[in-house]
Amino acid sequence: MCALSHYIERGSEGRVATTGVSLIREHAEGMKPPRSLFVPFPLGRPMGSPDQPDFQRDVLLSALQLLESATETALADYPHDAPTSGDDPWACAVALAPPEPANETEALRDQLVGEIRQLAPWHAESIKRRGRSTVGISGASLEQVEELATLLADFATGAEPSDGEIDWNHPMPVRLKFASDDLRAFYHEAATAQPGASYPTDADLNDWLFSRTLLGTVLRQIVGRMRESEDRRVAGLVIGMIPAGFAR
Amino acid sequence: MVRTSDMHPDMAKNLLSLPLPEIEPQPWIAPRPLAETKVAIVTTAGMHAHDDRPFNPGSVEYRLIPGDIDYADLRMSHLSVNFDRSGFQQDINTVFPLERLRELADQGVIAGVSRYHYSFMGAQPEPTRLEKTGEEIGRLLAEDGVTAAFLTPV
Numbered sequence: 001m002c003a004l005s006h007y008i009e010r011g012s013e014g015r016v017a018t019t020g021v022s023l024i025r026e027h028a029e030g031m032k033p034p035r036s037l038f039v040p041f042p043l044g045r046p047m048g049s050p051d052q053p054d055f056q057r058d059v060l061l062s063a064l065q066l067l068e069s070a071t072e073t074a075l076a077d078y079p080h081d082a083p084t085s086g087d088d089p090w091a092c093a094v095a096l097a098p099p100e101p102a103n104e105t106e107a108l109r110d111q112l113v114g115e116i117r118q119l120a121p122w123h124a125e126s127i128k129r130r131g132r133s134t135v136g137i138s139g140a141s142l143e144q145v146e147e148l149a150t151l152l153a154d155f156a157t158g159a160e161p162s163d164g165e166i167d168w169n170h171p172m173p174v175r176l177k178f179a180s181d182d183l184r185a186f187y188h189e190a191a192t193a194q195p196g197a198s199y200p201t202d203a204d205l206n207d208w209l210f211s212r213t214l215l216g217t218v219l220r221q222i223v224g225r226m227r228e229s230e231d232r233r234v235a236g237l238v239i240g241m242i243p244a245g246f247a248r
Numbered sequence: 249m250v251r252t253s254d255m256h257p258d259m260a261k262n263l264l265s266l267p268l269p270e271i272e273p274q275p276w277i278a279p280r281p282l283a284e285t286k287v288a289i290v291t292t293a294g295m296h297a298h299d300d301r302p303f304n305p306g307s308v309e310y311r312l313i314p315g316d317i318d319y320a321d322l323r324m325s326h327l328s329v330n331f332d333r334s335g336f337q338q339d340i341n342t343v344f345p346l347e348r349l350r351e352l353a354d355q356g357v358i359a360g361v362s363r364y365h366y367s368f369m370g371a372q373p374e375p376t377r378l379e380k381t382g383e384e385i386g387r388l389l390a391e392d393g394v395t396a397a398f399l400t401p402v
Contacts (some may be wrong), residue, residue, distance in 0.1 A: 003375035004290060004368065004382045006271040008397050011386025017277040020290075020399030026252060030268030031375070033399075034277070042250050044332030046400045047348070050339030057348045060398070064287065064358065067396050068279045132320030134337050137302050169302045169325075178302065178325065189337050202332035240305070243329045244259040 002031035009034060019066045021046045021059065021078075028075050035066035039078045044202060048082040055083055090200035091208075092191050094118060098214035101221065105157040108218070112149035115214045116183075119190040126193035135185050138178040139169040145186055148179045156221045173234045176222070180241055183215055202243075210246040223247055259330050269376050280395065287353075288362030288394045289313075290385060292370030293336070293343050293402040294326030303327070303369040308377045310385060313365040315346070328371045331402045343402060362394045370401055 005018040019035040022028035023043055028036045039059060041048055047056040059078060066074050096115055102108040127133055133142055140148055147164050154161040155176060168175050188205050200208070210216035219242055226238050238247075252260040294303045296311035302325035303309075313322070319340045324333065335342035346365065352358045366385050372378060389397060 003269070003271060003372075003378050004292070004385075005397075005399055006274065007379050007382025008290065008386040008389065008399075009274045009277065011383030012390035013386075014275060014277055015390035016386055016394055016397055017280070018290075018397045018399060020397075021401070023250075023401050024252060024263055026264060027266070027268060031271065032273065034273070040250050042332045042335075043255075043330065044402045045335040045342050046402065047342050047345050050335045050342045053341070053348065053351075056341050056345055057351060060345050060348050061352065061357065063398060064282055064285070064352075064396070067285060068282050071279065072276065073273065130338070132322075134323055134333075136298055137323050137325040170304070174305065177327075181325075181329070185333065185337060188334050192334060192338055199338070200334065202334045205334055237305075240327045240329055244262075245256040 002027055002033040002036070005033035005036075006031075017067055019063050021063050022075070025075075025077075032073050032075075035063075035070050035074045037063040037066065037076050037078050039082075041082045042202065045082060049084070050199070052083050055080075084199075090196060090204040092212065093194040093196060094122065094191075096213055098212065098217060101156070101214060101217055103157065105153050105159040108157055109150050109153035111214055112153060112218065113146045116146055116149060116186070119187060122190035122193045123186055126189040129193060130189075133185070133189055135182045135189070137169065138166070138175065138182045140166045140179070140182055145183070148183050151176065151179050152183070152215075152218055152222060155225065156218050158225070173226075173231070173237055176226075177237050177240045180219055180222070184209065187213065187215060206243050206246050210242070216246075220248065262330075266373065267375070271376075282358050283356060285358050285396045286360040286362060286394050287349055287358050287396045287398055288389050289344060289346060289349065289365040289400065290368070290397045291344055291365070291400045291402075292368045293324055293400065294369040295322055295324050295344060295367040297321050298323050307369050308372065308381055309368075310381050311367045313344075313367055315361060315363045315365060317346075326369055326371070326402065336402075343400060345398075345400070349398070359395075362389065363392060364388070
């Protein structure tokens with residue numbers, strides 16, 4: 001991000017000034033982008049919090065104002081924390097009661113599909129409310145989400161992954177990473193569509209997904225197999241599968 | 249308050265071990281009133297239109313995001329899993345504040361919003377690999393009459 005600021009200004013030959021937000025203050029201190037606003041928000045939320053337009057606009061304006069005030073390299077600090085929905089801990093309202101994962105490929109696939117179907121009504125609510133879904137980076141359409149379970153069950157049980165009907169965006173093993181991301185997005189979108197006083201953070205959602213869903217257990221199994229793989233491309237993808245602290 | 253000291257130790261260690269190459273600063277661009285400034289967003293969130301190519305690991309390419317894109321067409325194929333995606337999933341503006349930018353233009357705070365915005369994949373182990381495409385974006389923005397870029401990471 002910081003490097004891009006320098007390159008954009010250079011490429012524009014002084015016609016485009018850059019400003020922006022920084023989530024890692026140490027990076028902005030080290031790379032010295034021309035103008036930068038450090039914001040003390042979680043990684044992934046550079047504008048603060050979802051559905052907080054006034055706050056987002058203030059963050060944006062604070063960074064833009066550096067364009068008319070800074071006369072030399074400027075690293076400013078945004079003075080406010082991101083809004084939260086209170087101190088009440090979030091809990092997923094749907095108790096999934098995940099079973100012990102089956103050893104057989106077909107049985108594991110059926111278990112995963114069962115869990116997906118439990119969440120499907122809430123995912124439909126998510127689409128109704130937000131008008132969109134972020135699922136689809138693997139190549140699977142929303143109607144093909146259950147097929148993603150087939151790929152995961154194949155890999156988790158050591159079966160040869162079948163191509164199925166999905167027009168995959170990536171070959172194996174990268175396909176596995178984006179199939180996993182799509183299923184996690186489906187679960188997150190369904191979970192955040194449920195009624196509840198507090199909005200979950202990413203940490204809340206990861207805690208839930210990796211301790212209270214079958215998908216979380218299966219993803220850990222998959223990562224275990226990936227670590228043992230002699231294929232360096234597979235082992236190298238582990239870092240892109242499960243957030244730090246949840247792989248165990 | 250979120251700082252590296254609050255993060256999971258593995259993640260903080262990884263982030264703080266990334267190389268921070270010294271890049272020669274450009275001649276300072278003189279301040280300009282915001283009301284005369286046309287703004288584009290450049291994000292490193294690994295976002296792209298649904299029918300555009302997803303990012304691959306290590307990609308230093310960029311994706312074009314038209315200014316009139318429907319938010320329902322936006323996806324994120326960033327390689328890293330170590331950042332919050334739930335904000336993006338609930339409200340795209342948490343990452344890509346195009347609607348907020350349009351509001352500032354409607355209010356006359358800024359002169360306008362670019363017709364085109366650009367997206368890269370961040371978490372680059374070698375940030376200098378972005379030199380060629382970063383300069384290209386600078387040329388494209390300038391030729392389109394854009395006078396400022398607002399950069400957002402994840």
